Amino acid sequence: MSLMFNGIGVSRGIGIAPTRLLIRDKLEIRERSITKARVKAEIKRFDQAIETAKKELEAVSATIPADAALDITSFIETHLLMMDDEAFVNQPRLTISEQLVNAEWALHQHREAIIKVFEDMDDPYLATRKNDINHVADAVLHALQHGDKRRIKAGEQEWEGVIVVADDLTPADTVVMQTQGVAGFITETGGQLSHTAILARSLGIPAIVGVHSARRYLRDGDMVLMDGNSGLVAADPHEKTIALYRKRQREQKRATRELEKLRDAPAVTACGTAINLYANIENDDDIRALRRANALGVGLYRTEFLYMNREDIPTEEEHFQVYSKIIRALKGSAFTIRTVDLGADKQSRHTEKSAQERNPALGLRGIRRCLKEPALFVPQLRAILRAAARGPVNILLPMLTNVGEVRQTRELLEQVRAALLEEGHKVGEGIKLGGMIEVPSTAIAADQFARELDFLSIGTNDLIQYTLAIDRIDDHVNYLYDPLHPAVLRLIKMTIQAGKDKKVPVSMCGEMAGDERFIRLLMGLGLRDFSMPSNSLLAAKKVILGTSKLRELRKLSDSFVDETNSERRAAVLDKINASPAEEH
Ligand code: PEP
Ligand code: MG
DSSP states (O other), X not given: OOEEEEOEEEEOOEEEEEEEEEOOSSOOOOOOBOOGGGHHHHHHHHHHHHHHHHHHHHHHHHTSOTTSOHHHHHHHHHHHHHHHOHHHHHHHHHHHHHHOBOHHHHHHHHHHHHHHHHHHHTOHHHHHHHHHHHHHHHHHHHHHHTTTTTOOOTTTSOOTTOEEEESOOOHHHHHHHHHTTOOEEEESSOOTTSHHHHHHHHHTOOEEEOOTTHHHHOOTTOEEEEETTTTEEEESOOHHHHHHXXXXXXXXXXXXXXXXXXXXXXXXXXXXXXXXXXXXXXSTTHHHHHHHXXXXXXXXXXXXXXXXXXXXXXXXXXXXXXXHHHHHHHTTOEEEEEXXXXXXXXXXXXXXXXXXXXXXXXXXXXXXXXXXXXXXXXXXXXXXXXXXXXXXXXXXXXXOOSHHHHHHHHHXXXXXXXXXXXXXXXXXXXXXXXXXXXXXXXXXXXXXXXXXXXXXXXXXXXXXXXXXXXXXXXXXXXXXXXXXXXXXXXXXXXXXXXXXXXXXXXXXXSGGGGOHHHHHHHHHTTOOEEEEEHHHHHHXXXXXXXXXXXXXXXXXXXXXXXXXXXXXXXXXXXXXXXXXXXXX
């Protein structure tokens, strides 16, 4: 019998394939051999894990009220003492160096040996002490695998042709799986605008998030049908259902082929207004999709992905090589490189290690981290300036919240330029510096930012998150996600107006820009530059080609922003989106 679930469809497309379950919450203790040269580092890793586990226990201990039952405190103290006990910690160190094995395995062996001794004693009191050994060992093992346990490693498993079912996926996981030809993603948590969802959309992989308990009901290898549009998941689907969805798959392919005919048509409305369509890219491979869609250039290059699935940070030379490759492929088209926006749901191992933030979305993200960590920022800026000598490049700064950050970056850019010239490097001229408008404060003060910057780019994904106070990766608040919320639209309108007043171009690169339902509304609000995933571009062009009477559209859009009655809002939006033939 077929089992049905519903989630939030975040990336269109139909997947029919066997599942592969990803269970990462459990500790995985496997024996791994290490080289002699690695022994010192492995012992250090073990010692650090002991320290981390101790700190965690001490933190728990500090929260125990003074009047609590004594045995809670003594229980924790016993564990802390064990971690300080040389006899307990020395043996694993010895095992690491003598048997040349990983710290997890050394500790596991030690634990088994101690437990065996307790069990042989046949004393009921001592038998309970074996739980203490287990708790302490588990705490250290968790600390050892912190960061590691939630990570997918390249080449470790085969993902080709399977629908991955996971609690959650990080963008880094998604990148690894995508290179192996995964058929779809189903996750228990996650939101519309998580970077995993954005990546899945841009890669054309069907994805559904928020399917609670999916891993409880689905088994490895179950045949599953998923519809990334509606969010439907059917396990063991009936043959008739499969046939119906295969038909839909064929129809979607046909519609895509129809859209491909628009590839060479200029994006101009029926009343003669040209609209500029750029592509968002996440890596150099995306240039192929950009060409297929015939985008004008790159409106947003998310460079975070250069930092993922690796322990270290990319060197200046690595940045330079990638940027140069893209510049060559773009043959003179616009190339907007967004400086690295690590933090929140885009973590690299480097930031994972250094950031233990309470609220990462409000923490050291984007430009904040870059200005705080020149070692992260300077190599990227150097590489951008050098690459700019080979073709046009714009720089885009993420997560700006005050103009001081722009000024500081300009100063840093000047220093970097001077240093490069002194070292004899060629450096690009006329690089434009732009800023993301993705925080309400920046949108409200867009006129001030427009005075300091050469262009503005509206990042609606974060603008919606921060304006409506909804975590973009939390499916529990997904119901509040509303790009058409009057507050969001007002901020967009203010930004476009500020750009007009100050004669500074304004584009939009958030997911909203590529959504067919909103393109006319945005055009009506005055937006002319759109940047979106390449695979949304031709559908957007179709909407633009079918648009006429921009003046009328402007009035309708303005009235939509100010309308509070939901029925009237829906009617106005329908009118905005009605094709010219339907208007009469
Ligand atoms: C945005 O916030 O809209 C945006 C384009 O940036 P990102 O999705 O990478 O945060
Ligand atoms: Mg953003």
